[in-house]
Amino acid sequence: MTRHQIEWISAAVLLAIVAGMAAVYASFDSDLIYYSFRYAENLAQGAGYTYNPGAPTAVHMVAPLHAGLLAFLSQIGLDLPSLAKALGVAGISASVAALYGMAHPTGRWAAAGAAALLAAFVPLWLVLSFDSSLWLALCLLSIFFYTREWGIPVAITLALATLTRLETGVLAAVLVAASLADGRPLRIEVIASYLGIVMIGGLWLGGALGNPLPGLPGAGRFPYLPSALADNAFTGLAAWLLGLVSLSPVWALVVLAALGGLLRIGRLGQPEQRWLLILLGWALLHLVTLSILRVSVFPWTYLPLAAALAGCTGLAIEPAADRTPPAQLRWGLIGGLGLLIISAMAHSTFNASRSDNPDAAWRRLQPQRLATHHVVAGQWIAQNSAPTAQIGTTLRGGFGYYAQRPIIDYQGDIVAANAEALRRGDEQWWLAAAQPDYVVLAEDDASIPTSDPWFQLTYQEIQRIDASGEQEEALLIYQRTGDPTTLSRLPIGMTAFNSGLTLNTIATDFRLDPLESDRRGRLRLEWWLEQSIEQPQFVSVRLVSRDGRVQSIQNDRIDFSLWPQRQLLTSYHNLEIGAAVVPGVYDLEIGIGSTADNLDWQPVALAKVPFPSDEFLGAVSGIRVEFGDIRLDGYRLSRTEEGAEVVLIWETLASPPTDYQVLIQMRDASGVIAAQMLAQPLNGAYPTSVWSPGERIPDTHVLDLTGVAVGEYDVVVGLVGPDDSRLISLDGQTDIFLGRLTITNP
Numbered sequence: 001m002t003r004h005q006i007e008w009i010s011a012a013v014l015l016a017i018v019a020g021m022a023a024v025y026a027s028f029d030s031d032l033i034y035y036s037f038r039y040a041e042n043l044a045q046g047a048g049y050t051y052n053p054g055a056p057t058a059v060h061m062v063a064p065l066h067a068g069l070l071a072f073l074s075q076i077g078l079d080l081p082s083l084a085k086a087l088g089v090a091g092i093s094a095s096v097a098a099l100y101g102m103a104h105p106t107g108r109w110a111a112a113g114a115a116a117l118l119a120a121f122v123p124l125w126l127v128l129s130f131d132s133s134l135w136l137a138l139c140l141l142s143i144f145f146y147t148r149e150w151g152i153p154v155a156i157t158l159a160l161a162t163l164t165r166l167e168t169g170v171l172a173a174v175l176v177a178a179s180l181a182d183g184r185p186l187r188i189e190v191i192a193s194y195l196g197i198v199m200i201g202g203l204w205l206g207g208a209l210g211n212p213l214p215g216l217p218g219a220g221r222f223p224y225l226p227s228a229l230a231d232n233a234f235t236g237l238a239a240w241l242l243g244l245v246s247l248s249p250v251w252a253l254v255v256l257a258a259l260g261g262l263l264r265i266g267r268l269g270q271p272e273q274r275w276l277l278i279l280l281g282w283a284l285l286h287l288v289t290l291s292i293l294r295v296s297v298f299p300w301t302y303l304p305l306a307a308a309l310a311g312c313t314g315l316a317i318e319p320a321a322d323r324t325p326p327a328q329l330r331w332g333l334i335g336g337l338g339l340l341i342i343s344a345m346a347h348s349t350f351n352a353s354r355s356d357n358p359d360a361a362w363r364r365l366q367p368q369r370l371a372t373h374h375v376v377a378g379q380w381i382a383q384n385s386a387p388t389a390q391i392g393t394t395l396r397g398g399f400g401y402y403a404q405r406p407i408i409d410y411q412g413d414i415v416a417a418n419a420e421a422l423r424r425g426d427e428q429w430w431l432a433a434a435q436p437d438y439v440v441l442a443e444d445d446a447s448i449p450t451s452d453p454w455f456q457l458t459y460q461e462i463q464r465i466d467a468s469g470e471q472e473e474a475l476l477i478y479q480r481t482g483d484p485t486t487l488s489r490l491p492i493g494m495t496a497f498n499s500g501l502t503l504n505t506i507a508t509d510f511r512l513d514p515l516e517s518d519r520r521g522r523l524r525l526e527w528w529l530e531q532s533i534e535q536p537q538f539v540s541v542r543l544v545s546r547d548g549r550v551q552s553i554q555n556d557r558i559d560f561s562l563w564p565q566r567q568l569l570t571s572y573h574n575l576e577i578g579a580a581v582v583p584g585v586y587d588l589e590i591g592i593g594s595t596a597d598n599l600d601w602q603p604v605a606l607a608k609v610p611f612p613s614d615e616f617l618g619a620v621s622g623i624r625v626e627f628g629d630i631r632l633d634g635y636r637l638s639r640t641e642e643g644a645e646v647v648l649i650w651e652t653l654a655s656p657p658t659d660y661q662v663l664i665q666m667r668d669a670s671g672v673i674a675a676q677m678l679a680q681p682l683n684g685a686y687p688t689s690v691w692s693p694g695e696r697i698p699d700t701h702v703l704d705l706t707g708v709a710v711g712e713y714d715v716v717v718g719l720v721g722p723d724d725s726r727l728i729s730l731d732g733q734t735d736i737f738l739g740r741l742t743i744t745n746p
Contacts, residue, residue, distance in 0.1 A: 006108055006112075007108060010100075010108065010111070010112040010115075013112070013116065014096055014100065014112070014115050014116060014119055017116060017119040017120055018089070018092060018093050018096060018119050021092075021119065021120065021122075021125050021349075022085075022089045022092075022125075022128075024125075024349055025125040025126070025128050025349075026085055026128075028125070028126065028128065028369065029081065029129070029369060029370035029398070030126075030127065030129060030130070030367040030368065030369065030370060031367070031368045031369065031370045031371070031374065031396045031397050031398045032130075032367050032368065032396060032397055033084065033127075033129045033130055033367075033397065034081075034370065034396075034397030034398040034400065034401040035051070035062050035396070035397040035400075035413065036062045036063070036066060036067050036070065036084070036130075036131070036397075037070070037080040037081065037084070037397070037401050038051050038397070038400055038401050039051060039062050039064075039067040040067045040068075040070035040071040040074065040080055041071070041074075041080060041401075043067060043068060043071035044071040044072075044074045044075070049064060049067065049068075051400070051407065051413075051414045052406040052407060052414060053406075055406070055414075063131040063135070063164050063165065064163075065131075065160065065163045065164045065201075066130075066131035066134055066164060069087070069134075070083055070084060070087070073087070081129065084128075084129035085128055085129050087133075087134065088127075088128040088129050088130070088133045088134075089128070089133075090133075090137075091132075091133030091134040091135075091136065091137040092119070092124060092125070092128075092133045092136075092137070094137035094140075094141060095118060095124075095133065095136045095137045095140050095307070096115045096118050096119045097115075098137065098140035098141045098143070098144040099111075099114050099115050099118050099140055099144075099307060099310065099311065100112065100114070100115035101144045101147075102140070102143055102144045102147050102275040103115070103275060103276070103311060103314055103315075105147070105275075106273060106275075106276070106314075106315060106318060107318040109314075109317055109318050110314040110315050110317060110318035111314065112314075113313060113314040113317035113318070114310045114311045114313060114314025114315075115310075115314075117254065117309075117310040117313050117314070118306070118307060118310040120342075121306050121310065122247060122248075122349060122365075123243075123244065123247075123299055123300075123302075123303075123306065123365045124136075124303065124306065126299070126365060126366045126367065127299070127300045127367060130300060130367075131164055131165075132300040132303055134164060135161055135164045135165050135168070135303075136303045136304075136307065138157045138158070138160050138161035138164065138168075139157075139158075139161050139168060139171055139282075139304070140307060141153075141157045142154050142157040142158040142161060142171065142175070143171075143175070143275060143278050143279065143282075144275075145157060146175055146178070146179075146278070147274065147275050149184075151187050151189065151190035151193075152189070152190065152193055154175070154190060154194075155190045155191075155193035155194040155197065156193065156197065158171065158172055158175070158194055159193070159194050159197035159198045159201065160197070160201075162194075162198050163197075163198065163201040163202070167286060167289060167290065170282065170285050170286050170289050171282045171286075171304075172194070173285070174278055174281045174282045174285060175278065177281070178274065178277070178278050178281070182274070229297050229298060229299065229301070229364060230296070230297055231294065231295075231296055231297075232291055232294070232297070233287040233288075233290040233291040233295075233297050233301065234287060234291055236297035236301065236302075237287065237302065237305075239361075239364055240299060240301075240302050240364075240365070241255070242361045243299070243361045243362045243363075243364045243365040244362070244365065245361075246360055246361035246362040247362035247365060248343075250343050254309065254313055255309065257312075257313045257316045257317070258308075258309040258310075258312035258313045258316065259312070260312075260316040261311075261312035261313055261314065261315035261316030261317075262280075262312045262315075264315050264316065265277065265280075265315070273315070275311070276308070276311045276312065276315060279304070279307055279308040279311050280308050280311075280312075282304050282308070283304040283305040283307070283308040286304050286305075287302075287305070298367075299364065299365045299366070299367070368396070370397075370398040371398070371467070371468055371469065371472050372468035372469075373465050373466065373467055373468040373472065373474070373475055374395055374398045374399045374402075374475070375398060375399075375402050376465055376468075377395075377399055377402075377403075377440055377465045377475045377477065378398065378399045378400070378401065378402025378403040378404075379402050379403075380463060380465065380477070381402075381403040381404075381405055381438065381440065381477070382402065382403055382404045382405070384463075385405060385437065385438060386437075387404075387405070388406070389405055389406075389436075389437040389438060390405070390406045390407075390408055390434065390436040390437050390438075391403055391405045391406065391407050391408065391436055391437070391438050391439075391440060392407075392408045392409075392410070392430065392431060392434060392436030392438070392439045392440070393407060393408075393409060393410065393439065393440040393441065394409075394410040394411070394440075394441050394442060394445045395440060395442070395475075396411075396413075399440065400414075408430060408434045408436045409430075410422070410427075410430055410445075412430075415430070415434070417433070418430040418433075420564075420569075421433075423562065424559075424562040424563045424564075424569070425558075425559050425562045426558070426571065427448055428448065428449055428452055428455075428572070429570075429571070429572060431449050431452075431455065432454070432522065432524070432572035433570075433572070435458070435480065435484040435485065436480070437479070437480050438477060438478065438479055438480070439459055439477070439478040439480075440475060440476070440477050440478075441475070441476050441478070442473040442474075442475060442476075443473045443474045443475070443476055444473050445473075446476050452574070453520055453574055453576075454520060454522055454574050457520055458480060458481060458482070458485075459478040459479065459480055459481065460478060460479055460481050461476055461477070461478050462477055462478065462479045463476075463477035464476055464477070465477070485509040485522060486509060487507035487508060487509050487522065487523075487524050488507055488508060488509075489505055489506070489507045490505070490506050490507065490508065490512070490604075490605050492505065492506055492604050492605055494528075495590070495602045495604055497590075497592045497600050497602060498592075498600045499533055499537060499560075499592050499593070499594075499600065500529070500530050500531050500533060501527055501528070501529060501530075501533070501537075501560070501592060502527065502528040502529075502530065503525060503526070503527060503528075503590060503602070503604060504526040504527065504528050504568055505525075505526040506523060506524070506525055506526070506588075506590075506604055506605060507523065507524040507526075508521060508522065508523050508524075509521060509522040509523075510522075510577070512588065512605055512606065512607035512608070513606075513607065513608055513690075513692070514608060514609060514610050515543075515577070515581060515586065515607040515608060515609045516577065517577050517578065517579055517580075517581040517609065518577065518578065518579035519577055520574055520575070520576055520577070521574070521575040521576075521577055522572065522573075522574060522575075523541055523572065523573045523574075523575060524570050524571070524572055524573075525539075525570065525571050525572075525573065525590065526568055526569070526570050527563075527568070527569055527570070527571065528566070528567075528568055529560060529563050529564070529565050529566070529567070529569070530565065530566065531565060532560075532561060532565060533560040533561060533563075534561050535561075535594050536557055536558065536559045536560070536561075536594070537557070537558055537559075537560055537592050537593065537594060538555055538556070538557055538591075538592070538593055538594070538595065538596045538599060539555075539556050539557070539558050539571065539573070539590070539591070539592055540553060540554065540555045540556070540590070540591040540592075540596070540599055541553070541554050541573050541575050541588070541589070541590060541591075542554070542575075542588075542589050542591070542601075543575070543577070543586045543587070543588060543589075543607060544586060544587050544589055545582075545584055545585070545586050545685060546584065546585055546586075546587075546684045546685045546686075546687070547683065547684065547685055551577075551578065551581060551586060552575055552576050552577050552578060554573055554574050554575050554576065555596055556571070556573055558571060581609050582609065583609045583610060583611045583612075583686065584608070584609055584682065584685040584686045585606060585607070585608045585609075585685065585686050585687060585690045586606070586607045586608065586609070587603040587605075587606060587607075588603070588604055588605040588606070588607055589601050589602060589603050589604065590602055590604050606690065608686070608690050610692070610695055611695070611696065611697055611698060620634040620635065620636045620647065620649060621634060621635055621636065621738075621739070622634050623635060623736070623738075625729050625730075625731070625733070625736050626653065626729060626730045627719050627727045627728075627729050627730075628653075628654075628727070628730075629652065629653055629654045629655065629656045629657070630650055630651070630652060630653065630656060630660070630688065630691075630719070631650070631651045631652075631653055632648060632649070632650060632717070632736060633649045633650065633651045633696065634648075634649035635647060635648050635649065635717070635738045635739070637715055637738060637739050637741055639741065639743075640702070642702050643702045643703050643704050643705045643706075644666065644675070644702065644703040644705055644715070644741055645700065645701075645702050645703075646664055646700070646701045646702075646703060646715065646717070646738070647698060647699070647700050647701075648662065648681075648698075648699040648700075648701070648717065649696060649697070649698055649699075650681065650691075650696070650697045650699055651694075651695070651696050651697075652691040652692060652693050652694060652695045652697070653693065654693055655691065655692060655693060656688040656689055656691055657689070658688070658689055658721065658722050659680060659687040659688050659689045659722065660680075660681075660688045660719045660720065660721060660722075660727065661678050661679060661680050661719070661720045662678070662679060662680070662681055662699065662701065662717065662718075662719060662720075663676070663677075663678050663717065663718045663719070663720050663726075664676060664677050664701055664703055664715065664716075664717050665715070665716050665717075665735070666703060666708065666713040666714070666715055666741065667713060667714045667716065668711060668712075668713055668714075669712070674708045674709070674713055675703050675704065675705060675708050675713075676703075677701060677703055677704070678720065679701060681697060681699040682697075682699055682700075705743065708743055709743070710743050710744060710745065711742075711743055712740055712741070712742050712743075713740065713741050713742075713743065714737060714739075714740055715737075715738045715739055715740070715741050716735040716736060716737055716738065717735070717736050717738055718734050718735050718736060
């Protein structure tokens with residue numbers, strides 16, 4: 001068989017592998033990639049690079065170049081999921097061709113073997129619709145062009161790869177190092193072209209798309225994604241290899257063969273092996289860089305390593321396939337290797353298509369599949385809600401793409417503030433802060449917000465969508481039953497607590513003056529954390545009357561050790577306000593402590609329940625005596641078992657500037673005081689400083705008659721200021737005569 005015939009057969013086999021894998025994995029839909037589709041759709045419609053039109057973007061895992069390319073190509077009429085898969089197949093095909101081309105100088109069997117392994121690499125097909133295949137193709141084409149010494153194509157493909165993922169700068173450094181090791185002069189036009197394209201592309205991404213170059217996901221940035229392997233590239237490598245071997249044990253043989261090929265790498269000066277040294281250097285430096293940067297790693301993070309493994313395996317195949325006599329043995333060996341690759345493909349594909357055994361290690365190589373009932377839920381929302389309706393959800397990409405509505409997400413991919421709340425352990429912050437029109441939750445997730453009394457009062461379940469698979473959960477759709485409540489800030493000073501927390505502001509959705517009763521109130525507290533608090537704290541809100549009676553109390557437990565220091569952050573709380581709130585003044589207090597029964601209580605606001613304006617008091621004598629801000633409008637005197645009862649009816653003409661006390665005296669005919677008392681109105685439960693203009697306040701006092709002799713006594717009343725001075729009425733009196741009380745028995 002001639003050399004050209006072998007190459008044509010190799011090309012046909014590679015094409016067959018790619019076509020077969022594409023046919024199988026075209027039905028694999030990852031939920032995560034639908035984030036990109038939403039961005040691409042908004043770009044195509046002129047809404048800019050954003051998930052929710054008109055709102056800044058928060059997702060940093062979406063590659064702007066990939067989304068822009070999808071938006072541009074969508075003009076041909078294909079739907080975005082199909083278009084992304086076609087682009088993925090093109091990217092994988094280009095990667096396979098580039099690896100074959102760069103490995104060909106080493107040997108045709110090395111090239112065919114390496115390319116076949118890459119074409120059959122199932123983890124690459126599991127992210128078919130992602131930007132990963134496009135990025136890998138650009139990187140491998142850069143290496144291929146470098147081996148051919150085509151400088152400008154190297155600059156173009158490398159720059160486009162950098163605009164797709166910033167970590168491509170590692171490959172640029174490797175190519176520069178390889179050029180110096182080869183003794184090649186650094187060509188200024190190549191470097192200038194690369195830097196120019198990156199700068200122009202970066203400016204375009206920052207201007208036209210409204211987003212800078214794509215960033216790397218920081219460690220812990222996406223802890224909730226099942227696709228995340230680890231927060232470190234090398235610890236994630238172990239999970240990646242374990243998943244690969246779990247997908248099919250045959251891959252363990254491939255890894256061993258790659259180690260054998262690694263031992264065959266000759267001196268650096270051998271140009272036919274330089275491509276593999278570049279691949280290995282890129283894969284290793286890529287992992288080291290990601291580890292130093294402490295970024296979260298995913299299955300597709302290790303695609304450079306996959307290309308290097310394929311190259312090393314091809315190097316191991318070359319001598320066995322090309323130099324083994326006789327020819328029948330050689331072809332038998334080649335057939336065995338082909339059978340090995342096919343078995344790895346078949347076994348891996350069988351496992352990847354299974355829905356059982358969700359705990360298998362290979363599951364970590366597969367991004368979460370798009371569930372059919374997520375699509376149904378999104379379509380239901382699109383058909384049954386207003387175009388401007390905001391949807392709160394714990395679901396990921398696919399639902400939002402089909403819902404076509406502004407999404408407020410639990411994880412913080414779209415609304416960055418939600419991610420901050422999630423990181424500090426406050427899982428319900430997003431609902432209280434946004435109050436979306438609809439809430440769509442997986443059934444198990446629903447137990448988190450639906451246990452909250454505020455959620456129970458605010459949202460009603462309107463639709464249930466059953467799961468489409470055994471390992472999935474039904475979806476529950478809730479609708480807000482009323483207009484979103486507005487939280488009004490209260491003017492309070494900064495309040496410091498013993499724990500080191502400082503309360504900066506408070507906001508409520510209920511009025512404090514007058515206090516709204518018979519309802520569940522919502523409060524937002526804004527905190528300043530000066531230093532770390534390691535022990536979880538109880539945060540309580542209560543209403544307390546001036547005589548110490550607790551009208552309402554709510555306890556919450558917050559782990560402040562998760563909160564960033566020296567930032568203003570908020571928490572939300574409920575407060576049940578009963579219907580039987582008696583008139584009076586109440587302190588709204590916040591308490592903090594490590595135990596619920598030992599809290600540091602601080603008053604932060606004043607609430608009051610005024611007396612009904614139409615309250616009728618029988619047998620009240622009329623009188624009109626003004627003391628500036630206050631007028632005495634009536635009184636009643638009576639003898640009771642407890643003593644002399646004096647009922648005063650006050651009316652507020654203007655807001656009193658301070659707290660006055662009521663002085664009541666009983667005097668005999670010679671003016672000697674037989675009994676007296678000095679007290680605030682309603683015994684301090686409703687001080688004059690909180691009275692509002694136009695209020696009428698019934699004020700009852702009981703004068704102790706112990707030791708008072710039988711006889712007739714005059715009862716007089718007056719007001720005393722905080723400096724113990726007597727208030728003078730407009731007609732010049734300090735003592736207002738109310739009436740005469742006869743004591744017939746001591």
